[in-house]
Amino acid sequence: MSDLLEARSVSRSFGGLHVTRDVNFKLTTGDRVALIGPNGAGKTTLVNLITGDIAPSEGQFFMGGDEITGLSIPDRVRRGLVRTFQTTRLFANLTVADNIALAIMQRKRITRRFFSSSTELPEVRAEWSEILSHLGLDRLAYRKVVELAYGQQRLIELAIGLALHPKVLLLDEPAAGVPHDEAPRILEAINRLPSDIAVLMIEHDMDLVFKFAKRVLVLAAGRLIFEGSPDQVTADHEVRRAYLGSYADARRPT
Amino acid sequence: MSDIAVTHVPHKRNIPFAQEAAGALVILALGAIGWFLYPDDLAFLTRLIGIAFLVLSLDLVTGYCGVATLGHAAQFGVGAYAAGIACIRGVSDPVALLAVGLCAGTVMGLISGALITRFRGLPQLVLSIAVGQLIAGLANKLSWLTGGSDGLSGIEPGKVFGVFGFDMYSRTAFVFSLGVLVITFVVLQRFVRSPFGLMCRGIKDDDLRAKMIGVSIYPRLVVMYGVAGAVAGIGGALTAISTGVVGLDSVSFERSAEVLVMLVLGGAGHLWGALAGTVIFMIFEHIVAAANPFHWMTLVGLLLILIVVFAPRGLIEPVVLLWAKFKRKGSAV
Ligand SMILES: Nc1ncnc2c1ncn2[C@@H]1O[C@H](COP(=O)(O)OP(=O)(O)OP(=O)(O)O)[C@@H](O)[C@H]1O
Ligand SMILES: [Mg+2]
Numbered sequence: 001m002s003d004l005l006e007a008r009s010v011s012r013s014f015g016g017l018h019v020t021r022d023v024n025f026k027l028t029t030g031d032r033v034a035l036i037g038p039n040g041a042g043k044t045t046l047v048n049l050i051t052g053d054i055a056p057s058e059g060q061f062f063m064g065g066d067e068i069t070g071l072s073i074p075d076r077v078r079r080g081l082v083r084t085f086q087t088t089r090l091f092a093n094l095t096v097a098d099n100i101a102l103a104i105m106q107r108k109r110i111t112r113r114f115f116s117s118s119t120e121l122p123e124v125r126a127e128w129s130e131i132l133s134h135l136g137l138d139r140l141a142y143r144k145v146v147e148l149a150y151g152q153q154r155l156i157e158l159a160i161g162l163a164l165h166p167k168v169l170l171l172d173e174p175a176a177g178v179p180h181d182e183a184p185r186i187l188e189a190i191n192r193l194p195s196d197i198a199v200l201m202i203e204h205d206m207d208l209v210f211k212f213a214k215r216v217l218v219l220a221a222g223r224l225i226f227e228g229s230p231d232q233v234t235a236d237h238e239v240r241r242a243y244l245g246s247y248a249d250a251r252r253p254t
Numbered sequence: 255m256s257d258i259a260v261t262h263v264p265h266k267r268n269i270p271f272a273q274e275a276a277g278a279l280v281i282l283a284l285g286a287i288g289w290f291l292y293p294d295d296l297a298f299l300t301r302l303i304g305i306a307f308l309v310l311s312l313d314l315v316t317g318y319c320g321v322a323t324l325g326h327a328a329q330f331g332v333g334a335y336a337a338g339i340a341c342i343r344g345v346s347d348p349v350a351l352l353a354v355g356l357c358a359g360t361v362m363g364l365i366s367g368a369l370i371t372r373f374r375g376l377p378q379l380v381l382s383i384a385v386g387q388l389i390a391g392l393a394n395k396l397s398w399l400t401g402g403s404d405g406l407s408g409i410e411p412g413k414v415f416g417v418f419g420f421d422m423y424s425r426t427a428f429v430f431s432l433g434v435l436v437i438t439f440v441v442l443q444r445f446v447r448s449p450f451g452l453m454c455r456g457i458k459d460d461d462l463r464a465k466m467i468g469v470s471i472y473p474r475l476v477v478m479y480g481v482a483g484a485v486a487g488i489g490g491a492l493t494a495i496s497t498g499v500v501g502l503d504s505v506s507f508e509r510s511a512e513v514l515v516m517l518v519l520g521g522a523g524h525l526w527g528a529l530a531g532t533v534i535f536m537i538f539e540h541i542v543a544a545a546n547p548f549h550w551m552t553l554v555g556l557l558l559i560l561i562v563v564f565a566p567r568g569l570i571e572p573v574v575l576l577w578a579k580f581k582r583k584g585s586a587v
Binding site for chain 1: 449
């Protein structure tokens with residue numbers, strides 16, 4: 001097994017606020033990792049650091065052994081590092097199909113074409129129509145993103161991530177805001193991904209965490225305080241104090 | 255967990271080249287109306303077509319990429335001066351002169367783009383003004399080349415395709431300009447729907463999202479500026495050829511501001527919006543300025559306020575919405 005992604009002693013502070021403190025972790029092939037922690041723990045900031053949205057004050061990131069700390073955002077994406085956003089960031093004035101098609105075309109390196117018409121290229125269309133069908137969005141293909149409900153927009157965020165064929169996929173609370181009956185589609189979509197890629201999911205819903213993760217990282221006040229299987233996490237005293245609280249108690253037979 | 259039935263999205267029924275053909279026909283029809291209704295005003299209509307190129311060009315960077323610029327006349331002016339200078343120095347074939355304008359405009363576009371798209375927001379706007387002023391200053395100072403404040407005159411191009419000479423009624427100039435506009439418009443229609451054009455619209459919507467799907471934004475915007483420069487350069491060259499003169503007004507700040515007004519009026523982000531804005535503004539100006547030379551700017555101001563209040567996304571927006579509704583109804587049956 002090789003390391004797809006590694007963080008080495010990564011720290012970041014904003015002014016005097018230490019949001020990320022000496023974080024070390026590795027994602028290997030086939031990893032399904034949940035990153036949990038209380039609000040404001042620095043989970044999103046960690047993802048921003050990994051993708052190059054913000055630079056670390058200290059520490060390095062590596063992909064497959066190569067250092068990527070100094071690379072631009074698009075360069076990291078081209079190496080297969082893909083994220084979704086906690087607050088949706090989509091091409092709001094384009095159609096759903098165009099949103100996914102742009103990701104597909106960028107991956108296939110055909111967005112430098114000047115004259116062929118775009119979204120309806122057969123090889124592109126086959127892909128986005130399949131992704132949209134799986135997520136139950138096929139009826140919305142030709143609607144503008146701004147016209148959709150928030151929960152549907154959350155699924156498009158995921159769809160773009162899938163369309164990029166990631167090697168490392170970072171999902172920032174993909175289920176937040178998605179209606180309950182649609183949420184299973186997220187897990188199904190992740191299960192359909194190739195088994196050798198690594199997926200890291202930030203999630204507050206512990207039911208989803210248990211269904212998804214083989215390994216759980218717990219972040220509190222910018223520090224990774226625990227790493228282990230989901231069952232170990234609920235049993236750990238410190239984690240319960242820092243975050244889980246009532247949830248872990250509820251699961252335990254008294 | 256039950257399987258989700260995979261239903262595929264029905265194909266959009268699209269007749270190939272239907273949009274392009276419709277575009278060409280509409281422009282030709284408008285041209286024909288102009289020709290028959292205003293046979294004495296062909297010189298004005300030819301000037302209008304020249305400006306339409308500049309507004310289309312501005313639409314590419316502002317409407318499709320979200321770049322704020324008040325210096326876009328530079329591309330147009332450089333094309334006009336280049337064609338004018340080439341003509342005076344002995345290149346007389348109109349098509350060759352167009353090529354000269356196109357190349358000069360492209361180079362100017364690439365240079366402007368490389369500077370202006372480095373920045374965003376207010377710095378970008380200020381820089382665009384600076385680039386525009388720099389070109390205007392050069393056009394004034396390099397009088398051995400540009401004629402300075404007198405401008406270039408005596409531009410006498412040869413016959414189009416060696417057959418149609420330019421006449422004093424601007425008939426040839428009008429038809430020639432209209433033809434070039436049709437070709438350019440059709441090419442642009444395909445260009446803005448291409449993967450490259452679609453990506454530019456994406457960048458305008460959310461550049462961080464674009465970066466996160468792996469797009470390097472800066473080079474794309476520079477290329478787009480180059481294309482916009484080519485379009486503006488053609489417009490400049492056409493104007494030089496058809497009017498026979500090139501003056502400082504072609505690179506002026508007023509010109510840059512005016513075309514921005516036309517674009518907003520018509521609707522940025524649509525090629526038809528650019529065209530509609532040009533036609534309406536220029537005709538309005540032509541009529542009102544003739545009737546009341548002192549207050550026409552006031553009336554233009556009033557018109558603009560009305561547009562911004564009642565159709566903030568331009569006059570074309572209601573038309574686009576209607577069309578979309580019509581198409582959805584058609585496909586639902
Ligand atoms: N760019 C920034 N400048 C200043 N402070 C920031 C910045 N980004 C994040 N922070 C601060 O860092 C802390 C961690 O924020 P972050 O969004 O990473 O938390 P989180 O774990 O994702 O929380 P949530 O569960 O609510 O999404 C917060 O206190 C936030 O205010
Ligand atoms: Mg967060």
